[in-house]
Amino acid sequence: MEKEPTSYAIPVLCASCKGRNRGVCGALDHDQLAELAGASCRSAAGSGAALLWEAERVDNYANILSGVVKLSKTLSDGRQQIVGLQFSPDFLGRPFRSDSAINAQAATDVTLCSFPKAAVERMLRESPELERRLYNQALDELDEARDWMVTLGRKTASEKIASLLLMIAHHTDPSMTKGQNASRFDLPLSRADIADFLGLTVETVSRQLTRLRDDKVISIENNRQIVVPDLRRLKARAGN
Amino acid sequence: MEKEPTSYAIPVLCASCKGRNRGVCGALDHDQLAELAGASCRSAAGSGAALLWEAERVDNYANILSGVVKLSKTLSDGRQQIVGLQFSPDFLGRPFRSDSAINAQAATDVTLCSFPKAAVERMLRESPELERRLYNQALDELDEARDWMVTLGRKTASEKIASLLLMIAHHTDPSMTKGQNASRFDLPLSRADIADFLGLTVETVSRQLTRLRDDKVISIENNRQIVVPDLRRLKARAGN
């Protein structure tokens, strides 16, 4: 395919982009897409890479094209809490504030499409449709955060683990959208990450996972691959 | 003051309204304000009153004019978790979704200014400035929810209590905006509410409060009135 000089063409990069219609880019018309694509920059980050760190103000936003990003906060004495996971095609970054005191780190290998802050903020002012999408993502993240507050505050360790497995399944197993009753997926998180997400220790995470395995609710392959033969049984363990 | 027939007048109700410039109404011009005011309706609710309940779809949004509203979620077996507090002039309601599965209940006596859903949503489409404000409120609530995730997941009982006291002070003690080092305020929550907010039991809440009192970090008058002679000492107990 040739690069079209006119602004009506979909930019080359975007044409093949999985985020083109999902995610925020779906809100843009051809002109806007071209403008943003011109300033955009694809990048890959290996598992564990820091994407944005505490006070260190980065002046980029990004779309997540693939992989999983963990958002976390740390207390001064080192205790850590993961406060959210982001999946493709989520938008990464906190508009209107440069100091969100939140860390973003690649949980798995990740590919991003990043934009300079200024470009996004200009478009935000021009396109209510773009702002609407971001607003909706924020509302969804708020709903998720509140769901996790319930999990963190009121569920037992094993309920927490079950809830997390369900959440990961929903976000990463494509067969979950259909009414399937079984699921298979890779854990994007290490045991330590899971502990930091659920407010537990690695040891408890490990114990509860093996308990779920011993009870035949899940089976574990290669430490990271989870198979759920009967989602209802897992849901029953999640305590909602 | 006479009611002005022209749309350039500030509606009577709004003229004396504390939420006029703060909160979302500040985003509206005279016309819009007049339109919304015409459909609006003030109401008072006593402490404990349900403002919106689970599936029960209410078709109103509201501004909180005074008092404190608690947002909570409940598990099927009755365990409850408060997932947020709202203060004047916060906007109450979840745009774009009628089934947020969240409960809103008056924590104290509350006065509201409520609007029909349809009116707000129409204005939302017409006024990017209004949407911007709501977007910003959502982002702020998201930041707060994530802060609480850290508190719920990684702090000890006494750190949780100290953190809550600081948060309440910030929101309800007007002297907190200045660099004051002391504070005095009323707890808008019962011990049971505090427990539901912090993922504890009433007993632990009580024990930790008396421990803070015995250690002279706070003093408690009438069970609800808290005096903090030295905010730095309280902050030191909050574990950030």
Place this chain on the structure above:
DNA sequence: CGCGGGTTTGAATCATGTCAAGTTAAGTGG
């Protein structure tokens, strides 16, 4: 005065954390 809701206090129990020791799996270099 007694009643009832909210709160405090005490003693026993339990879930989860802590500490320490294995085990597994994946390199890495000889």
Place this chain on the structure above:
DNA sequence: CCACTTAACTTGACATGATTCAAACCCGCG
């Protein structure tokens, strides 16, 4: 291909912070 290293994970024994259950307390109110 085999030691050797290292990080991630699991398992066990013990300690402890928070819950549970029970009782007492406080205070406004009929």
